[in-house]
Amino acid sequence: MAKERAADKPSELTLADFFSATDARRDRWSRLEACAEAYGAGRGGSSDKLLGEIRTLLDGMEPLEHFWAYPGPALMHSLRDLLAGGDGAAFAGAVHRMKSTIFSGAYRRDPSAWVLEEETETSLADRLPPGLVDGTYKPYFELLTVAPEASRTNSSQRELRKLRRPEDPFTYEPVQASSFEDAMVAVIVNTNLQAVVIYDGFQYKSRHALSELGELIRRHVKISDDGMPSAYGLQLASAIKKVRPELDIYLVSERGVEEAATSEQSRLVRRVFYEIEELMELHLSIMAGVQERYATPFFDNLKKYAARPIGTFHALPVARGKSIFKSNWIKDMGQFYGANLFLAESSATTGGLDSLLDPAGNIKEAQDKAARAFGADKVFFGTNGTSTSNKIIVQAVCRPGDIVLIDRNCHKSHHYGLVLAGSQPLYVEAFPMVEYSMYGAVPLRTIKQALLTLKAEGNLDKVRMLDLTNCTFDGHMYNCRRVMEECLAIKPDLIFLWDEAWFGFARFSPFHRVRTAMGAAAALEEKFASEAYRAEYAEWKKSMGGKVGADLDAGNPALLETRLLPDPEKARIRVYQANSTHKSMSALRQGSMIFVKDQDFHEIEEQFHEAFYTHTSTSPNQQIIASLDLARRQMELEGYELVMSAIDLALDLRRQVNNHPLISKYFRILTPGEMVPREFRASGVEDYGRNGASWNKVVDAWHEDEFALDPTRLTIVTGRAGFDGTQFKGLLASKYDVQINKTSRNSILVQTNINNTRSDIAHLLKVLADVARDVDQRLKEAEPVEREAFAARVKSLMEDVPDLPNFSRFHDAFRDNVEAGTSQGHMRAAFFTAYRGEDCDHIKLNDPQIDERIRNGPPLVSANFVIPYPPGFPIMVPGQVIEADTITFMRKLDVKEIHGYDASLGLKLLKPESLGKRGKKSSPADL
Structure with a gap:
């Protein structure tokens, strides 16, 4: 996308620059x-034509x-x-x-990059960052100053530049913007x-051509353009935080600083200064803000510990x-x-270290920093994977x-967690994607139906x-x-667990953030506290005839299609998110x-700690803890760039595969329109x-859509090339040194x-292309x-696919009410019944x-997870x-790895007489 748009309108700023500004910029410089080389060497035909293209x-x-x-305005002018x-x-x-300097980043460490050949470092020493003047390398960043063009504040910015000292831990260069739109760009x-x-x-308006990027800013960043520039400061801070919440923001004003410092929006600003009276304090605050994010308490202490004679x-x-x-x-x-x-x-856990339990x-401090970075109230580090984190939360x-309403397609750790907790799972089904032997996500209608029936x-x-699970392994967000909003309208104290194992990076993309648990929880918290929402709720309650909350008519089918609003006085934000940091971060x-x-x-704080003690090793891996600390640092300081680049690479790969005349003949990356049924895409985005x-x-x-597709998850259909997913995964690993995680019957x-990197994509x-060419x-x-054999193989993979079996029900022996309209049951009792061999x-x-038993009974009852x-x-x-549908699916499976099933023994079942002995005893006391 970046490459395509940058080439089309080089004179405009477009959304190509949003998704990966770094790559879009590099493409322009490469062109x-x-x-320039053709012009300098006298190649490429008419010099006038080349000059025209260069000027454009x-x-x-x-x-x-x-x-x-x-290079900034000065070098561009040169x-x-x-x-x-x-x-x-x-x-x-x-x-x-x-x-070359832009590509390599040499300007961060090489003083010669900041001058042209005929200029001298001495004459332009004041242009160089202090860390480059004395030859010592320090982490480099850039500071955006937003001020009226050619105003007297420019002199204060020059003074601020001079305050940078060799002893500073970092070095920075200023970047100037003179309007709201320019600052956002x-x-x-x-x-x-x-x-x-x-x-x-x-001012508000930019003097540059902003194209669709400007339209995005105007539509999705709420701003009151009342022609009063003095009011824009805090509004700009709010808009910046929507895009990049990790940035430190400082407000410098010559009027009303007391009011600005105490306003509701001031929480978005790190500090407020009165005009230019404390420039050194501003400089030191900038250093301190970056240092706060750069510091890794546990890792820093671990380095000190390693250097001591112990x-x-x-x-x-x-x-x-x-x-x-x-x-x-050894x-x-x-x-x-x-x-x-x-x-x-x-x-x-002494001598400068700390106890994870x-x-x-320093571990507590590292966890507090992670909470700030990821928008949570509290963060707990885990060293046993998110499988354990899920069990901790559930227990x-x-x-x-x-x-517990749970998607049956959740990771197995959730199901085992429910066994440990003794809670009853009520499985809610995701929409099926039979053609690709996978499930999507659970429709809101299905969740509301279960709650209203209960x-x-x-x-x-x-x-x-x-x-x-959000997002699902296949990318459904x-x-x-x-x-959460509609569920809280039915049950205002409902707790939510969002397994975002592969989705931790999403916090650092302004596009993905709105689809995350923490992002949504923060939005709801702010919304429920606002007077505007209270008024909206009052109007909605009136339209519902007062039948809301506990008075909802649960038998009214129209509620499934009605947008439900929770009572702001009763709704509680209770959200937990499990995150496999190692799956999407460093x-x-x-x-x-x-x-x-x-x-x-x-x-629940006491029992949370008990669950944490239950599942966490008393000998946690120090290096894993340190890496969590460092992963947080990296994402706060460069996560935005890295994630946006990953999105750009994914978009590029999608376009290249689906538009290549040979590759697309045998392989195809599924689009949002193919992965998300139209009924869940009100926008119509294909x-x-x-x-x-x-x-x-x-x-x-x-x-707004019910489901969206994460562009970084690319389902490549392999069946048209005659490969099932497992077979193609093996080919990639053994012959081409390409590793992937997940496969389906006909895709990877x-x-x-x-x-x-772009080299990986290439x-x-x-x-x-090589495989397609061989086929x-x-x-x-x-x-x-x-x-004919090949065509039959493709038909088998792409058309003769087994239906996906839904969850049926728990056996009556494990249910409190066999007449209930929902299917929850006491899975823990069944799980431990299977521990007795004589009952299986x-x-x-x-x-x-x-x-025979499926037709005439007695019913087949699973003894374990399969x-x-x-x-x-x-x-x-x-x-x-x-x-029958589950048996049919099992018989059509051609995969080698099936947990809980030994083909030499067969299905493990609970004996009918064992179930008869249980009768209907399924209370928690019997578990």
């Missing part, structure tokens, strides 16, 4: 370099370059002078140096920004590494991992006998939690705000975080980019993340019988006895009555 490119690039400190002087070779050389495109200083008096007399022989480096046989372990790994190991020092929140039966008080394997935004956390929808429409869709899932495209060649040379039996999958990979969800759970 300029190619033209510069006209489009200069407005953009004003939003970066390097570049223009070289071009005007007619020295093509000098111009080409300057363009090459600037382009700078925040969007300049990924080097870490802080913003806002002065009084700037005598170890505890039970961890590898600590300090002596048992390894003195060994005659020295290669030390050589491979390096000394620091072992120097930083300890089983102690009872953090009071802490749920009690024996509680009803209400009608008098069981709503037993409902404790809604447990969903819930409208979390809408789901953390070591098994690094996980639990995010909490629960207004009533004090009610694809990303020009042909599927305008980007403004896509942004609207992400705010490819993810772009903050680790990927490699995957080449692999797909194409084989078919051209094949005999008719071989082509095995029947081979193809034994005719299975079909989870085939793919698709990776339990098609049987303990206590579930197995029906």
Whole structure:
């Protein structure tokens, strides 16, 4: 997308610059370099034509370059002078140096990058960041100052520049914006920004051509353009925080600073200053703000600990590494991992370290920093993966006998968590995608139906939690705000668990953030506290004839299609998010975080800690904890750039695969229109980019549609090339050194993340092209019988797919009320019944006895979880009555990995006489 739009209108700022400003900018410089080289060497035909193209490119690039400190307006002006002087070779050389510097980031550390060849460092020393003058490298960032153009505040900015000192921990360069729109564009495109200083008096409108990017700003950033520039400061702060909440914002005003400092919006500003009276304090505040995000309390202490001479007399022989480096046989372990790994190991929680189980020092501080970064009230680090984090939350929140609405396709850790808690799962079904042997997400209508049925039966008080995966493994993103809002209208104290294992990066994308649990919880918290919402609720209540909340007519089917609003006086925000930090950020394997935004956390805090103690090792891995600390630092300081780049790479890969004449013949990446049924896409968005929808429409869709598709999850259909998902995954790994996670019957899932580069995309495209070329060649040379066999294979994979089985019901022996309209049951009782071998039996999958019992009874009741990979969800759970569709699905499966099923033994079932012994005893006391 970036490449396509940048080439179309080089003189305008477009949404291409939003999705990956870095790549869009690089593409422009690459085009300029190619033209400059041709002009300098006298190649490429008419010099007038080349000059015209170069000038057009510069006209489009200069407005953009004003939003970066390097090369900035001064060097761009020098570049223009070289071009005007007619020295093509000098111009080409300057363009090459600037382009190379931008690509390599050398301006952060090389003083020569800031000058042209004929200039001297001495004459331009005041232009150089202090960290470059003395040759010492320091982390570099850029500071956005927003002030009226050519105003007296510019002099204060020059003074601020002079205050940078060699002893500062970081070095920065200022970037100037003189309007509200320019400031927002700078925040969007300049990924080097870490802080913003806002002065009084700037205008709203930009003098640059903003194209669709300006339209996005005007439509999606609420601003009151009343022609009063003095009022824009706090509004700009609010708009910036919507896009990049990690940035520090400082307000400098010559009037009303006391009022600004105490207003509701002042919470968005780190500090308010009165005009220019305390410039040094402003400079020091900027340093302190970045330092606060840069500091990694646990990692910093671990480095200090590793450098100390420690005598170890505890039970961890590898600590300090002596048992390894003195060994005659495992020295290669030390050589491979390096000394620091072992120097930083300890089983102690004193001497500068801290206890994960009872953090009071640097781990607690690291968790508090993570809470700020990810928008949570509290964060708990996990070193046993999110499988454990899920079980901690479920066990802490749920009690024996509680009803939990849960997507059956959730990760198995949720189901095991319910077994441990003794709660009753009420499985709510996701919409099926039979053609690809996968499920999507659970429709809101289905969730509301379950809650209203429970209400009608008098069981709503037993409902404790809604447990969903967001986004799903295949990329389906819930409208979390809408789901929680409508559920709270039915049950105002409902707790929500959103498993965002593969979605932690989403916090740092302004597009994805609205679809996250923490983002939605914060939005609802703000909404419920507003007078505007109270008025809206009062009007809605009147339109409902007062039948709202506890008085809702649960039997009224129209409620399923009605937008329900919760009572702001009763609704409680109780949201938990599990996050596999290691799956989308730079953390070591098994690094996980639990995010909490629960207004009533004090009610369950004790049992939460008990659950944490239950599942957390008393010997947690120090390196995993340190990596969680560092992952937070990276995402706060450069997450925006990395995530937006990952999105851009995904969009590029989608376009390249689906438009390539050969690759698309055998492979295709599924679009939003194919992955999300139309009934859940009120926007009508079919694809990303020009042909599927305008980007403004896509942004609207992400705010309002029931489901949206994460563009970084790319489902590549492989069946048309004759490969099932597992087979193609194996081919990629064994022959092409490409690794992926998930497959389905006829597809593979490819993810772009903050680790990927354009080289990775090129490699995957080449692999797909090579495979497509091989398939194409084989078919051209094949005999008719071989082509028929290939066609039959494709038909088998793409058309003869088994129906996906829904959850049936729990056996009556595990249900409180067999007449109930909902299917919840006591899974824990069934799970532990299977521990007694005499109560279980095995029947081979193809034994005719299975079909006989399905027809005539007694019912087949699963003794355990059965989870085939793919698709990776339990098609049987303990206590579930197995029906014909599940057996048919099992018999058609051609996967090798099925957890809970041994083909040599057959299905493990609970014996009918065992179920008879239980009768209807299923109360929590019997569990």
